[in-house]
Amino acid sequence: MQRSAPYIQFDRVDVGYSDVSYGLRGISLTISRGEFVFLCGLTGSGKSTLIKVLTREVKHTDGRVLFDGQDLSEIVPETVPALRRKMGIVPQDFGLLPNKKVWENVGYAMRAVGRTRREVSKAVPVLLERVNILHRADQYPKELSGGERQRGAIARALINNPPLLLADEPTANLDPEHSVGLMQLLEELNRQGMTIIVATHDMPVVEQFGRRIVRLEFGRIVEDVRQEPLIEESAEALAVGGSEDA
Amino acid sequence: MLDRIEFLITEALTAFRRNHWMTFAAVTTAAMALFLLGGLGFAYFRLEGLMAELRQDYRLRVFLKDGLTQEQKSQALGTIRNLDGVETATLIDRRKGLEVFAQENPDIPVADFVNDNPLPDAIHVTLTEIDKTPQITEQILKQTWVEPNGVRSLNELRLxxxxxxxxxxxxxxxxxxxxLLTGGILIYxxxxxxxxxxxxxxxxxxxxGANRRTIVLPLLVEGMIDGMLGGLVAFIFLFFSVRAIEGIILSLDSFAKFQGIPVGPTxxxxxxxxxxxxxxxSMLASRDVRTGVA
Structure with a gap:
């Protein structure tokens, strides 16, 4: 696994909404291929904006953003879909369609990117198995716990087999037990070579899993540290007493 | 390819289940617009054609006063023939008039009228230009040898x-x-x-990472289906309307040739x-989605 080459590079990036309102201010950040990065900070600190700059949901107003050697400033609207196929995006609200079963949610996304029915029927069970949700494939989102919904959303994010996964507040609606389970899933994906960027304000979980922590405040990076994961018992301790959040 | 088309159409049809009443309103209004503009426009040209076919049948009957001499009748005939727009003029005296009446009305016994013929002498006139009927009628009515209100048009069908x-x-x-405007707004x-x-x-x-066209095409297909359903309903309206008009025309003139609408092309x-x-x-309604603004 190659970790040294800059995979994502933010160079003095601003996102300005007006002369006085900024989403990001002078962000400089380099992420290597295969890294697991937590973007931490309070609501409004800019962590979601940073992810949206990468997905091109938000266009930066100044500076330079490189992704896989490609300057995002040069991307035109027609090529945004191609960019997004290189990344899996897990939105904060899961984004599951309530009137479709779990497998249909994943299948629908695959159909939207041009896969045939045959390809969908082959790939969906594999994807659901990969995130340990295959046993709930025929359930509707409302019948799932928060953690299961999040796994469904991750399965959908993996349909293009992307080398990068972006998760915005994936544990926001989860209890500690499910949060730990979800992070273990993301760790597993990271071990398989996927670069993972997680925006979260769930500091207990972040501290248990460690890795690289980039802390943002008011659109600026105030801390960028690499922390080794704490002992597994701590994660297990977090899980003790957790309740179902279905 | 077929798989892709099926996905796009399925996506478009999903909207019908969601907005069925709005779709119903849009389709029916579009149908009325197409029926009125397209259908009646088509009927208009068809009726114009029928009018052209009927031009040679435009006829007037001029009833002469009693007691005219043969010379006066000949002068009257000559006067009418010289009018602009008159093609032929034929003197039908009261005796011949009764024969014609008997032929045209076989159910009415006319034998009783042979000795006491109530019909006046008449001149049957055919016109070259039907549009001149009012002027010709007016000129004839000015003559002294014509009965008051003695010009009768036989052009009920024309009218x-x-x-x-x-x-x-x-x-x-x-x-x-x-x-058209209302239907357009409803589809929009x-x-x-x-x-x-x-x-x-x-x-x-x-x-x-779905392409923009995958997102937009179902919207365009939905608009097209709305419009096509409107066209289908308009065709059904038009078909039965033309049938009804055909019935009326044939009741007015059983020899009139009326071609119904050609089903396939229409x-x-x-x-x-x-x-x-x-x-x-739908392109107007989805322009923000097409350009990625939504």
Whole structure:
């Protein structure tokens, strides 16, 4: 696994909404291929904006953003879909369609990117198995716990087999037990070579899993540290007493 | 390819289940617009053709006063023949007139009238230009040898067609324009509702990297289907309307040749017009989605 080459590079990036309102201010950040990065900070600190700059949901107003050697400033609207196929995006609200079963949610996304029915029927069970949700494939989102919904959303994010996964507040609606389970899933994906960027304000979980922590405040990076994961018992301790959040 | 088309059409049809009442309103209004503009426009040209065929049959009957001498009758005949727009003029005396009446009305016993013929002498006139009927009638009525109000037009069918034509022109283009605008707004609103209802699906499509056309095409297909359904309903209205008009025309003149609408071409035209109409409306409604602003 190659970790040294800059995979994502933010160079003095601003996102300005007006002369006085900024989403990001002078962000400089380099992420290597295969890294697991937590973007931490309070609501409004800019962590979601940073992810949206990468997905091109938000266009930066100044500076330079490189992704896989490609300057995002040069991307035109027609090529945004191609960019997004290189990344899996897990939105904060899961984004599951309530009137479709779990497998249909994943299948629908695959159909939207041009896969045939045959390809969908082959790939969906594999994807659901990969995130340990295959046993709930025929359930509707409302019948799932928060953690299961999040796994469904991750399965959908993996349909293009992307080398990068972006998760915005994936544990926001989860209890500690499910949060730990979800992070273990993301760790597993990271071990398989996927670069993972997680925006979260769930500091207990972040501290248990460690890795690289980039802390943002008011659109600026105030801390960028690499922390080794704490002992597994701590994660297990977090899980003790957790309740179902279905 | 077929798999892709099936996905796009399925997506478009999903909207019908969501906005069925709005879709119903859009389709029926589009149908009325297409019926009034396209259908009556088509009927208008058909009736114009029928009018052209009937021109040679335009006839007047001029009833002469009693007691005219043969010379006066010949002068009257000559006067009429010299009028601009008159093709032929034939003197039908009262005796021959009774024979004609008996032929035209076989159910009425005319034997009793042979000795006491109530019919006046008449001149049967055919016209070259039907549009000059009012002027010719006016000129004849000025003559001293004609009965007061003694000019009778036999052109009920013409008058009926004329009223249909002017009616279709007025109704078709006035109401049709209003309906076209209303139908367009309704299709526009239906597509906007679909966009609102599908916002979640569209967002997911965007997140997973679906092409812009995959997101927009179902909206355009939905608009086209709305318009085509409108065209189909308009065709059904038109078909039965033309049948009804045909019945009326044949009751007025059993020899009139009236061609009904050609089913295939008319259906094709209305469906095509509906598809284009729906496509334009849905393109307007989805322009922000197409450009990625939504």
């Amino acid at each position: 009926f067609l004329q009223s249909l034509i002017s009616g279709s022109r007025l109704v078709g283009f006035t109401l049709g324009s209003i309906m 609103n239906t597509i906007r509702l679909t966009i609102m209802a599908r916002r979640r699906e569209m967002r997911i499509m965007e997140l997973v 259906l094709f035209l209305l469906l095509s017009a509906g598809a284009v109409y729906g496509l334009v409306c």
